[in-house]
Amino acid sequence: MTVLNVALDVMREALARRFILAIFIAIGIGLLTLSLALDLDVVQGTLAASRLFGQQVHAAIVPVDVALRQLFGGLVYPFFYAGVMLGVVASSQIAVGLLAPGRVEFLLSLPVRRGELVVGTYLGVLLIALLATAASVGGLSLVLFYKTRIVTAAPLAAAIAGLLGFAAVYGAMLLATALVRSSSLASAAGLGLFALGAAASDRATFVSLFDVGWVRRLVEIAVAPLPRFHLLAEAGARAAEAGQAWPGGTGPLIGATLAFALAGVTAAAFVIGRKDY
């Protein structure tokens, strides 16, 4: 219950910030613009033509659900990469604000355990990410449903991939914040991890970039626990193209990503639990 209260408070406070509010307003304006600028000619479940801002973008005649799956399959990558990076920047100040001198002493004097504060903060940030994802992906689905009368699970794949990726990145950001109260460092840790995790998704190709011998072995060990972000995005794209919420056979990928997130949060709770404020 306390964890939930902390999470909801973190979310309320974040939503009261102008920057976060601006992101939601930007999502709304983007969706509104898309709904006004996108024109889909649907005839008996078939997409005859589509125009964006008056320019024809699709001329081939294909079933609407197929066209939408192709569209979402292509959109997963920008959604995933831009979404996670925007999440990193938008959330970098949240935990730093809670741990700021004058604030953290007060929070720690309340009947909240340090672990509950850490987990609540983490869940609160994930709730905001969930809201932003739901607003963008849900809004996009609604716009396309209004235009085509077709409901598809495809956007969900982008949402799941993005949220999983962000969950892992924010775990590491929380740990960085626990170690050093700096939003710049938290952002750098988040973006650095994301870039490295994406680049090292194909471990064999990545380690082959380094000298054979102890350096390569060291790199192998260093990247072994990193989440394979690009594989997550690929899985999301495959799911979207297949019209599924999520493809089968990706359990280990999801498990490893969630384990990384959990390790980050646990380590952050350990550090904060032992620190003097």
Add this chain to the structure above:
Amino acid sequence: MTTNQAAIEVTGLRKRYGRVQAVAGVDLQVPAGSIFGLIGPNGAGKTTLVKMLLGVVWPSQGEVRVLGGRPSSPAVRRRIGYLPERLRLPAALTAVAFLRSVGRLKGLSRRDLDDQVPRLLAQIGLEQSAWTRRTGTYSKGMVQRTGLAAALLGAPDLMILDEPTDGIDPLGRAHVRELLRAAGQRGATIFINSHLLSETEKLCDHVAILDRGRVRLSGPLDVVRAEHAFRVRFVAAPDLDARALACGFVADDEARGRGQSETFSFAGSDAADLSAALRRALADGLVVREVVPKLKDLETVLEESLNGEVGP
């Protein structure tokens, strides 16, 4: 909790930051129901001690018991209200939203919050127009008042306040004193860390002096301030100075300097000696107007304590 129990018990408390010994073996008891002032020079270890009372800083050694339990226990913390030295409010929230958030974490019901939040905001003297303004726009005094309201939320049994009147104007300070006295009257223990000696003197009934991480002096304010002397004022009479002197009284230059003529000092704290001297004066036909124990001001007590003239 009865008033003869200690609200705070500290035994052999030490805190070391690397090579710096911030708190060097503190033993302290804060009686339940008291208004307790912790004073001392900058760097004495006051804020570190306060933070250890709350479990915000972990002791290197020693034990802290607060309201009969460990300060890290949520059940204990639910009964504590705390105002940090430099409170930072969440800038994006209004005072109402902040207090509701604090209240929820303290386990207060929605009904309690609906009742307490507006009442406390009114009590602490925050203008109603500011209640729904973002706290990021607040002045230092407004932040302090909002923090006080947060500390008072849920009518805690123990309030730990670090410089509670810092940034508040003189009239506001008097108002805050009234609020804290009222909290004391309902049975709450109030522990104040302040560098404002006059505030401590006006509000507290117990004090402790901390210097270089050690308690130099601790006890009821009247005892700590006692000068072991009495001030006696007679009704004007012929040859008053000579007659009083013959009875064991000496002219009190300090009081006379303030325009209180016919005032004398009697050295010593023994009531029997004082009674005997007064009997001699009465037998000589002098009329006693007033007898009061002489008290030092807290600044003098602090100076003497730091110079090693009083205390352990």
